[in-house]
Amino acid sequence: xxxxxxxxxxxxxxxxxxxxxxxxxxxxxxxxxxxxxxxxxxxxxxxxxxxxxxxxxxxxxxxxxxxxxxxxxxxxxxxxxxxxxxxxxxxxxxxxxxxxxxxxxxxxxxxxxxxxxxxxxxxxxxxxxxxxxxxxxxxxxxxxxxxxxxxxxxxxxxxxxxxxxxxxxxxxxxxxxxxxxxxxxxxxxxxxxxxxxxxxxxxxxxxxxxxxxxxxxxxxxxxxxxxx
Numbered sequence: 001x002x003x004x005x006x007x008x009x010x011x012x013x014x015x016x017x018x019x020x021x022x023x024x025x026x027x028x029x030x031x032x033x034x035x036x037x038x039x040x041x042x043x044x045x046x047x048x049x050x051x052x053x054x055x056x057x058x059x060x061x062x063x064x065x066x067x068x069x070x071x072x073x074x075x076x077x078x079x080x081x082x083x084x085x086x087x088x089x090x091x092x093x094x095x096x097x098x099x100x101x102x103x104x105x106x107x108x109x110x111x112x113x114x115x116x117x118x119x120x121x122x123x124x125x126x127x128x129x130x131x132x133x134x135x136x137x138x139x140x141x142x143x144x145x146x147x148x149x150x151x152x153x154x155x156x157x158x159x160x161x162x163x164x165x166x167x168x169x170x171x172x173x174x175x176x177x178x179x180x181x182x183x184x185x186x187x188x189x190x191x192x193x194x195x196x197x198x199x200x201x202x203x204x205x206x207x208x209x210x211x212x213x214x215x216x217x218x219x220x221x222x223x224x225x226x227x228x
Contacts (some may be wrong), residue, residue, distance in 0.1 A: 004029065004067045004093075006083045007074035009040045011099065012032030015071065016043055027062050029053045056090065064091045070209045073119070088114030095168055096190040117146075138215045141203070151179070151205050157220045158198040168192035170217060173210035179203045 001024045005012045008030030019026040020043065030039060031052045039048045051058035052073065064070065070093045072083035080098040087093040100106050100120040109118035142151040156163060162170050167190055169176060181188040182201040188194065196202070205216050 001025070001068045002066060003027075003069045003071060004059075004062055004064055004087075006072045006080075007099070008032075008035050008048070008069070009073070009075060011073045012071075013039055013042055016047060020044070020047065029058060029062065043109075054079060054086065056086060059086060059091060064093060067091075067093050069093070069095040069097065071097040071099075073097075075101055077101050077105045077108075081108060081115075084109075084114040086114075096168065138211065138219070144205075147208060149205060149207055150211065151203065152211065152214070153201055153203050154215060154218045154224070156196055156198055156200045156202060156218050159220055160196075160198070160218050162196045162217045163198050165196060166192060167194050170196070172217070173206065173213045175207035175210055176214055177205045179205055 001019075003016075003019050003024060005016050005026060005028045012028055012030070013051045016026040016028045026043075027047055027049060028039060029051055030036060031050070033050065036050055038047060046050050049058065049062055051061070053059065053074070064087065067087075068085035070083065072080035073086075074080055074083075077100060081101075084096045084098045087096045090209070095116055096114050097117045097119060098109055098115045100109055100118050103120060103122040106118060107118050109115045120226045136156040139153050140152050141151050144150065162164065172178070178190045180203040181190050181194065181196070182200075182203070183197065202218055204214060
């Protein structure tokens, strides 16, 4: 995979290092001359290009048309939007990611502006806090398909509605699949006849809209009634 990163600050340089370590091709475009020496110490020399990511000639120079992803992660929202629009509409890059520095500008980072994924740190933190408060002890292990689904883990509460019931008897949400059960340190493959016990750790793949329903089945009945 080829990724072009516009912005060689801490975010851009770290992202490039991770991608290179995984065997991908990463190129960082950085306009500020004072940052180039540091980038070339941390990254291969041919992975660093001096220039503006808003300059079509610079993008052509790094063969942007062959890139799988362009990530605009500079400290300026205006620059990131220009890069995103160029990458999508001028060079037809299939995947464009842009960093949102000022949360007030998040409304502009849309597909209409060329942005597939907007990285808004304030929004991510707010959502994490909201999830922690609304889903009790449920832990999100992995998000999939742009956050629509999640692999979650929750310990079965002693007074949960699911305690003592076989999996096939439990009214699971429609878009939910139990993938594993950990019982006293042992991994169990879930089957219809498997009976849930208090203290079991349930791993499940669930749609975001149904995570609260799942939490109400496995958590405390009292806590479920108090959830907003």
